[in-house]
Structure formats: C-alpha cells, structure tokens
Amino acid sequence: MDRGAPSEQVHRRRTRLACAPCKIRKRKCNGESPCASCIRYDYECYYDRPVRTRKAATALQRQQRPQVNVQGTSSQEPVTNDNAVSVENHSETNTPVTTSDRYMEANAGVVFPRTFGLKLNSRNNAQNGDCPGWNLGIRHNPRRSEKSVTWILAYGAWKVLCNVYAQHVHPIYGFLDLQSLYATAQRRWEDPHATNEYDSVFCGVAALGSLFSPQANWEQERHLVECAKEILETSGTIANPSFQDAAGWLLRTLYLRCSSSPHAAWMASCISLHIVEAMGLHQESATGTVSLVYADTATPLPVGIGHAWDVETQTRIFWIAKLLNTWISFEYGRSRIILHGESCPLPKVEDRGNDHTSAMISLFQLSEDLDPNKDIPATVLEDSLKQLESYDFGVDALTLSQSVLAFTIYRRLQLLGLGVNKTVIEHVISLGRRGLEASRRCVDANHPWWHVNNVPFQFTCILLAIDTPESLFHVRDSITLLKKTACHFGTAKSHQAFETIDMLVRLSLSRKEQEAIVLKGSILAGESCHPEIQQQQQQSLAPDGTAHNGDRPLQHDNPNGLTNLPDIVNSTDWERHFSKHAMT
Structure with missing residues (x-):
C-alpha cells in the first residue's frame, strides 16, 4: 500500500430496513427480499410494516394534494404513489366473494376497522397480528421456545428414525416433502445456532419413527415429544403461524392418537385444524381471494431456495388435518370443527405406488x-x-x-x-x-x-x-x-x-345358559301338566336311554337346537377353548 497516497475514507453501508428474522436473531441483513441471510439459513423472509413518521406522513399529504398549474387553477387529478396503488390492489384481491365470508367479516369486530380503512385508502390496516382495541396489551406476546432438536440426538440418529417414518407413516399421511426435509435437516445440524423453526417437525418425525422402530429408545423419544410440545405450545400463540407449525401439530396429533388418551388426541386435532384455518389454508389459494378475517394471521406461500411448501403441500395439510379431527371426533363422541368458507380442492392423485x-x-x-x-x-x-x-x-x-x-x-x-x-x-x-x-x-x-x-x-x-x-x-x-x-x-x-x-x-x-334353563323349565312344566305325554315318551326310550321319534333321535341335550354351532356357544372352559382354536 502506498503510504503517501491519500487514504480513501471507507463508509459503512447500512441497510435502512432489515427483515424480521434478521432483527430477531440480530444478523446482518442486506435488505433484499429474500435477503441473503434468510436464503442461507432457510428462514421465511418477511418485513414488518414500517411505522409512518410525521415527516413521511407530511410528504404523503403533499403528494395527495391537488396540483396547482401556472394559471392558479387546481388540477382535479391527484398524484398517486405506488403505495396507494398497492393498497387499492390489495383491497381488490382480498374482497370476499362468498356470503359466508361477508357474514363472518360482519360479525368480526376486528375486521371492521380494516374494511373501513380500505374505503378511506388507509395504508395502516392493522396487519401482522396487530388488532387495535382487542385488549390493553399489558403483556408482550410469547416468543418461540429456544429448545433445540440438536440437543437430543445427532443427525445420523435422526436420519435413521426419519427413514422409519418415511417407510411406515409417510405413505399413509404424506404431507411432507421428504427430499426438502432431509436437506433442511442437514443444514440444521451443520449450524446448531440456526433457527429452530423446523425443530417441531424434526422432533415429530423422529418421535413417530421411534414409535414404529423395533429398537426404540423410550427416553430419547420422550425428550423428542417434550421438545416438540414446548415449541408448538408457544407457536400456537404467536402472531403468524407458519407451515412448520401446521405440520408439527399434525405430527403431534398422529403421535398422540397412537399413544395417548382420546382427549389428548382430540385436543391436538382441534388445534391443528385451527392453525390451518388461521393460516387460511382451507381456502383455495389460486383464486387470490383470502378473506380479511384471516388478514392478521394468513401466511403466504414462501418462495426461494429450499422451500417446498407449494400449493399441493397446502392442500394435503388441510385435508389431513380435517380428516384427523373428524375421525377422532366421531370415534370419541365429540364435536368436530366446521370451517366456514372452505374451498380447498382435493390433492392430486400421485402415480407413485408408495403414496396412499x-x-x-x-x-x-x-x-x-x-x-x-x-x-x-x-x-x-x-x-x-x-x-x-x-x-x-x-x-x-x-x-x-x-x-x-x-x-x-x-x-x-x-x-x-x-x-x-x-x-x-x-x-x-x-x-x-x-x-x-x-x-x-x-x-x-x-x-x-x-x-x-x-x-x-x-x-x-x-x-x-x-x-x-x-x-x-x-x-x-x-x-x-x-x-x-x-x-x-x-x-x-x-x-x-x-x-x-x-x-x-x-x-x-351366562345369559344364554340362563335362557336355556328357562326353556328347560318350560318343557318340564308342560310334561307335568300332561302325564300321558310323559308316559308315551318313557315308552319310546331305547335300551341306551335315547329317545326316538320314528327313526330320528330327539336331541334333548341341546335346548337351543343349534347342533352345528361350534364349541364357543356351549363351552364354559374358555382357556381350553382358546388354546385349542388359537390363531396361527
């Protein structure tokens, strides 16, 4: 370096606006969408709506004022900006089209300020979970749990359990992209300090794999279940649930249906379907008409490298959540959840032989x-x-x-x-x-x-x-x-x-034996009332004591008349019967 040359002053370039994941994790953000950090760590990159300052509001008012020409007359055509156009487009694309949606929005008090604000062309419509007037907001909303699946087992052990899941569970309840799951898991274990956003899915897959594995480690499985539970319980109250939250709750519902009480499985199935509804997955995304009722929690389909949450995944998550909730509710005798405005199409029929x-x-x-x-x-x-x-x-x-x-x-x-x-x-x-x-x-x-x-x-x-x-x-x-x-x-x-x-x-x-005794008593009572019939029967006895009616013997030892019935009706020694007729 030439010491005599004047040194150029290096200015640090700072990004004016960072995405929400980089803010939370205090990482450097380049301000793009998606940013480089989110692409690297497979985050869901999104930006919080900036708070309008007084200076920005004044500038917006000046832009919206009618322009004055040289002659001093005002022009009737206001100057619009891109933000105003985007708000108008938003109001057009999110207008409810069904009567059910209109009734739901009319009932919802938190929606009315948004619809009224859209009519006034307002930019601040209480998005991203902010519902003014809902309560006092005395306490902050909880954040995600800091538990990590990497604390419980190594990547190799997780992959073994995931293979068991892929062989036995995924063909029946296929709502995960296994190829993307393996790739995301590999990046997760390579960087233990990365986000634990996917850990509820990793733990749920591993827990079900352990459940179906012949060499299950119950202590390890218990830690996996507890880790997923803590992450999912906190995610159930955050402002914007994600696809990972919906998939994690479905995995937990399957695990509880296999291993726990009916009440626990029913509650998990209800939460799963409520998460799906909060994200707006029950409505057809291709139409672009998501109701304003779900404006504060609806999650758009992520785009970028490493994301496999596509429309087909959305469809399968919804239908499996609905299936589990309905079947568990019917079997348990509880009420199932009925979603209004349901328009999600059926999933595609796969040609692969292992997808059922x-x-x-x-x-x-x-x-x-x-x-x-x-x-x-x-x-x-x-x-x-x-x-x-x-x-x-x-x-x-x-x-x-x-x-x-x-x-x-x-x-x-x-x-x-x-x-x-x-x-x-x-x-x-x-x-x-x-x-x-x-x-x-x-x-x-x-x-x-x-x-x-x-x-x-x-x-x-x-x-x-x-x-x-x-x-x-x-x-x-x-x-x-x-x-x-x-x-x-x-x-x-x-x-x-x-x-x-x-x-x-x-x-x-025992009931059949009592009925047989009653019938026998009826027969004996009839014989005592007609002694001539009893005398005729005694005369017809054979030397061996068997009664005959012509050439056909009468079966008095089987009061039910079921001569061809197997031992199960008349036998009282059940242990001998079952050992004799045990299934191979």
Whole structure:
C-alpha cells in the first residue's frame, strides 16, 4: 500500500430496513427480499410494516394534494404513489366473494376497522397480528421456545428414525416433502445456532419413527415429544403461524392418537385444524381471494431456495388435518370443527405406488356423511357399506380404517331400529375379517397403529350384538387376536381391552345358559301338566336311554337346537377353548 497516497475514507453501508428474522436473531441483513441471510439459513423472509413518521406522513399529504398549474387553477387529478396503488390492489384481491365470508367479516369486530380503512385508502390496516382495541396489551406476546432438536440426538440418529417414518407413516399421511426435509435437516445440524423453526417437525418425525422402530429408545423419544410440545405450545400463540407449525401439530396429533388418551388426541386435532384455518389454508389459494378475517394471521406461500411448501403441500395439510379431527371426533363422541368458507380442492392423485394419501382421503370423504347431526336414511347407509366393501387397498393401515368405518355404519343402522338385514351383516363380517387379518399382520410387524387394538375390540362387540351362529363363529378369532396383542405390546390399554372383551363374552354365555334353563323349565312344566305325554315318551326310550321319534333321535341335550354351532356357544372352559382354536 502506498503510504503517501491519500487514504480513501471507507463508509459503512447500512441497510435502512432489515427483515424480521434478521432483527430477531440480530444478523446482518442486506435488505433484499429474500435477503441473503434468510436464503442461507432457510428462514421465511418477511418485513414488518414500517411505522409512518410525521415527516413521511407530511410528504404523503403533499403528494395527495391537488396540483396547482401556472394559471392558479387546481388540477382535479391527484398524484398517486405506488403505495396507494398497492393498497387499492390489495383491497381488490382480498374482497370476499362468498356470503359466508361477508357474514363472518360482519360479525368480526376486528375486521371492521380494516374494511373501513380500505374505503378511506388507509395504508395502516392493522396487519401482522396487530388488532387495535382487542385488549390493553399489558403483556408482550410469547416468543418461540429456544429448545433445540440438536440437543437430543445427532443427525445420523435422526436420519435413521426419519427413514422409519418415511417407510411406515409417510405413505399413509404424506404431507411432507421428504427430499426438502432431509436437506433442511442437514443444514440444521451443520449450524446448531440456526433457527429452530423446523425443530417441531424434526422432533415429530423422529418421535413417530421411534414409535414404529423395533429398537426404540423410550427416553430419547420422550425428550423428542417434550421438545416438540414446548415449541408448538408457544407457536400456537404467536402472531403468524407458519407451515412448520401446521405440520408439527399434525405430527403431534398422529403421535398422540397412537399413544395417548382420546382427549389428548382430540385436543391436538382441534388445534391443528385451527392453525390451518388461521393460516387460511382451507381456502383455495389460486383464486387470490383470502378473506380479511384471516388478514392478521394468513401466511403466504414462501418462495426461494429450499422451500417446498407449494400449493399441493397446502392442500394435503388441510385435508389431513380435517380428516384427523373428524375421525377422532366421531370415534370419541365429540364435536368436530366446521370451517366456514372452505374451498380447498382435493390433492392430486400421485402415480407413485408408495403414496396412499389420496386413497385415505377418498375413504374419509365416504365417512363425512356419517355426521351425527344428519339424519341418514337406511338405504344410503347400506349403499355406503356396499361401496366400502368394494375397496381393496392392500395396505394394512387403510384396511384397518376401512373396517372401523364399516363398524360405524353398522352402529348407525342399528340405531335406526329398523332391523339389520342379512346382507348388511355379511358385509360387516367380511370387512371385520379383513380388519382382523390386517391387525394380525401389524402385530407381527410391530406397527402400533391405533386400529390394531381397536378393530378386534370393536369387532367382537359387534359380533356379540349381532348374536347369530354366523357371527358368534368369528368371536374366537377376534378375542384370540386381542390376547395376542396384549401379550406382544404388554401395555395396560391392550390388557384392559382383552379383559373387557373376555368379561363381555362370559356375560353373553351366562345369559344364554340362563335362557336355556328357562326353556328347560318350560318343557318340564308342560310334561307335568300332561302325564300321558310323559308316559308315551318313557315308552319310546331305547335300551341306551335315547329317545326316538320314528327313526330320528330327539336331541334333548341341546335346548337351543343349534347342533352345528361350534364349541364357543356351549363351552364354559374358555382357556381350553382358546388354546385349542388359537390363531396361527
């Protein structure tokens, strides 16, 4: 360097406006959209609306004043700026088009100032979660948890669990882009100080992978579940939920449905669908008509390198959230969430053989008609059951859901009190047998879907309720499978299911024995009233003590007359019976 030369004064270039992620993490921002930092760390780059200063407001007023020409007359054409045009375009593209949306906006007090401000061409319309007049704002909103998935397990261990998830869970509930997930996870572990925005998804995937893994580490799985829980609970109250929050809640709902109480799974499914609604994912994004009701929380689809949240992902997240909430609500006897203004189209049918999400959603569409608030005719239910039996999925998880849906239709038919015909019973038993076989395969493969215990339990109850020789014949297989499930998984719930069914079967047998005693008493009473009939019967006894009526012996030892019924009806030694007829 030439010391004699005058040194040039180097001025530090400062960005006037930094994006919100760089502000929160105190990183250098170049002011672009998306900025270099967000592209590098795969952040969702967005800018907070700047607060208008008095100087800027004065300049805007001057621009909006009518211009005065040389002659001193005022021109009627005001000078507009780009911001005013953008506001007008915003008001046009976000105008509600349905009556339901207009009613929702009329009911919402927080929306009225926005619509009124748009009419006045106001630039400040309380976006980004700011709702003036909602409350006093005494406390600040909570921020995301600082927990990190990198504290729990290494990238290699996470990848093993993610592979298990991709093999068993993702083909049925495919709402994640696995290729993008692997790439984002690799960057996450390479930079442990990066954002934990995706950690709820990473933890949820790993927890489900551990649940379906034969070498599960329960202590590690518990830490993963707790980490995802803390992150999601804080994200549920932040101003702008993201796609990662919606996916994380769906993963948590699946995990709780497999492992926890009905109440916990139902609550998680409700939160998942509420997150989806808050983001506006239930409305078709292609129309560009997002209601102002969701203006403060709606999240636009991110663009840029590394983002795979496209329209198809949005569609699948919505439908799976709706599916889980509806099914869990129906099975638990709770109210499901009904979203107004729903216009999201069905997801595309993938040509790949390992993607069965579309088939699961088609099965769900058939079950939507079973709304408890609807009076469904018996003919419609019978047609739905017939259509249901025509499906042949070839996937155990789908077959199990198919059987559960058949049981629901049968219970609705029984509730009508019209009597269930023989064809319906045959359909129900056939679909129940499919469910038993699928459940048995899941037990052998150690796949703890919630249906594994639910299908044989519900099927046994229905068989006992039908109470025909054809239905009782299948009780031994279902109760044996329940016992096998309890022995394999060894959980309190599985043992409780087997003990409950065993008690119900014994009570059913006891009732039949009491009915047989009553019938025998009726026969003896009739014989005492007619001694001549008793004398004729004694004369017709053979030397071996067997009564004859011509050439055909009379069967007095079977009061029910069910000579072809298997041991299950008349046997009282259940342990000997089950060991004799155990399923292979």
